[in-house]
Amino acid sequence: MSDAVAAPGAAARHPRVWRRRSRRASLLAWLWTAILAAAAAWSVSALDIEWAFFADAHEQAADLATRMWPPRWSYLPRVVGPLIETIHIATVGTAIAVVFSVPVAFLAARNTTANGFTWAIGRALLVGSRSVNTVIWGLIFVAIFGPGPVAGIAAVAARSVGFLAKLVAEAIEEADRGQVEAIEAVGASTAQVYLVGILPQVMPVLIGTTVYRWDINVRESSVLGFVGAGGIGIHLYASINQFAWQQVLIVLLAILAVVIVSEAVSARIRSRLS
Amino acid sequence: VHPASPESVDVTTAAPVAVDAHPATWRRPALFGSRGRQRLAVLAAVLYLAWSLIDLDIDFARVLAGFPRAVDILVRMVPPDFSRRELLVNGMLESVQMALAATLAGALLAVPLALAAAGNLAPRPVYLAARGFIVLGRTLHEVIIAIFFVKLFGFGAVAGLLTLAFASAIFLSKMLAEDIENVRLGQVEAVRATGAGFGQVVVYAIVPQVLPRAMGVLIYRLDANVRHSTVIGIVGAGGIGQTLSASFSRYDYDFSAAILLSIIALVALGEWLSDWVRRRLR
Numbered sequence: 001m002s003d004a005v006a007a008p009g010a011a012a013r014h015p016r017v018w019r020r021r022s023r024r025a026s027l028l029a030w031l032w033t034a035i036l037a038a039a040a041a042w043s044v045s046a047l048d049i050e051w052a053f054f055a056d057a058h059e060q061a062a063d064l065a066t067r068m069w070p071p072r073w074s075y076l077p078r079v080v081g082p083l084i085e086t087i088h089i090a091t092v093g094t095a096i097a098v099v100f101s102v103p104v105a106f107l108a109a110r111n112t113t114a115n116g117f118t119w120a121i122g123r124a125l126l127v128g129s130r131s132v133n134t135v136i137w138g139l140i141f142v143a144i145f146g147p148g149p150v151a152g153i154a155a156v157a158a159r160s161v162g163f164l165a166k167l168v169a170e171a172i173e174e175a176d177r178g179q180v181e182a183i184e185a186v187g188a189s190t191a192q193v194y195l196v197g198i199l200p201q202v203m204p205v206l207i208g209t210t211v212y213r214w215d216i217n218v219r220e221s222s223v224l225g226f227v228g229a230g231g232i233g234i235h236l237y238a239s240i241n242q243f244a245w246q247q248v249l250i251v252l253l254a255i256l257a258v259v260i261v262s263e264a265v266s267a268r269i270r271s272r273l274s
Numbered sequence: 275v276h277p278a279s280p281e282s283v284d285v286t287t288a289a290p291v292a293v294d295a296h297p298a299t300w301r302r303p304a305l306f307g308s309r310g311r312q313r314l315a316v317l318a319a320v321l322y323l324a325w326s327l328i329d330l331d332i333d334f335a336r337v338l339a340g341f342p343r344a345v346d347i348l349v350r351m352v353p354p355d356f357s358r359r360e361l362l363v364n365g366m367l368e369s370v371q372m373a374l375a376a377t378l379a380g381a382l383l384a385v386p387l388a389l390a391a392a393g394n395l396a397p398r399p400v401y402l403a404a405r406g407f408i409v410l411g412r413t414l415h416e417v418i419i420a421i422f423f424v425k426l427f428g429f430g431a432v433a434g435l436l437t438l439a440f441a442s443a444i445f446l447s448k449m450l451a452e453d454i455e456n457v458r459l460g461q462v463e464a465v466r467a468t469g470a471g472f473g474q475v476v477v478y479a480i481v482p483q484v485l486p487r488a489m490g491v492l493i494y495r496l497d498a499n500v501r502h503s504t505v506i507g508i509v510g511a512g513g514i515g516q517t518l519s520a521s522f523s524r525y526d527y528d529f530s531a532a533i534l535l536s537i538i539a540l541v542a543l544g545e546w547l548s549d550w551v552r553r554r555l556r
Contacts, residue, residue, distance in 0.1 A: 047512075059428050090328040095323070123491035132534065133505040133539035135417060136515070139522050142392040143347060145340040148332045196302070203305070212318045221415040226509060227519075230330075240421060252414070259413045 072246040086231035090217035093156025101164035109172035130163025134220040138229035171205040215266035225270030319513040359532035365514035373499035380442025388450035411444035420506040431512030449491045490552045497548035
């Protein structure tokens, strides 16, 4: 929205009162606002919201809070193992994703893919991997591998391949041609050109993105247990279903701590990289 | 083209050469500064992998048994069953509606929160409280938030709507607060010099500066909400995720495939649309 740009007609007529937008711009702004409001109104009315639920929601929330307090600290030792498992799922899943993301990125980058068909395959892999949420991947892999951390690792890897490959593919497309030509000039094969001419150029992007995705994955892994894919999530889910709210608070605090620490670690590594 | 000498081609598997004796062959530079450090990093990675695999107690026989099962599931997914169109369309529509309403509700909630979380506007205690709230809210996964709203509001789209609205408010206020903090002070001072109060400063000096970027972030969040709306149904918070979860638990894989393809199409469309709008906004 381009505010503060006076319409040429208005400037010529020297208006006496200052206006932020030209008549056309302000009309457009109002139109967009109206469309958005209509869309929101349609959505809310179509969702069939039972407003009565809102009446006592604050009481319910207060009730929940009092049931959670005080946290059952004796439960803390029992969540340490699942917490470590959560981090393992995120880390191993990310590591597997890195291995697969490099060939997918070369496939999906216009300048390194073999032909239009391979490019389409690469793009389809990117879109498919990225469009399905980690938890939904978890649902799929639990059906395949059965419940447990293996399904979680596969889910994290499946979602992260597309994420990493998309950014690496963009870096490959922006790679410096000069270095590629230099390697080609010494008679290197295509594989060698990719390995020596392009891969080192995209390495900073690959490492930075990997570290960034890892901390997202720690957060994602904390809920994979909801669909049976391992990690701390299963304990959260079980505690909630048993109405063991003091236990729930412990699990929440543990997740909070792990996610905040992993985010800080990731931010620190990335700031040192750049 | 020069015929390549064998040494210069053999760049990937260069023989080890003493570093001080002017190496005759080129060696790929080490990843982490020096060769010693690179070796250490590789060793650490291998050790970690070993530890995690032992700790996770993976049953490899079961993993291997998974591959034929994957093929079986894939076979049963083809062809995808789009015949229960009503269930599919209703679920998708509900997801989109939750995303739309939640984005706008989140935006409305985000404005006061962002003002409170902007270091250059809010008093210190308010600023710290708002930032703390944002950090806490960002840390918890949407599915965790959803499960609480399901407990409070029962199963269905209301819980999903509130979850997404909450997550959007947190995200949007964080981005907006950063934009407000980066506002150019000259314009603020100019407006203040005309005798404007706090509200007028916000409306005339800050809003025009942050609005273009805020619109972009809002569109981005709408796209993100469409993605998230497909998953929070797993814990009963409405939308297509609930339908998907049910179809999986009934081993209805051909219907699952139809839902998955629809989700991929919806998310891809949302992303394309959001990219297009944001490019036009710039």
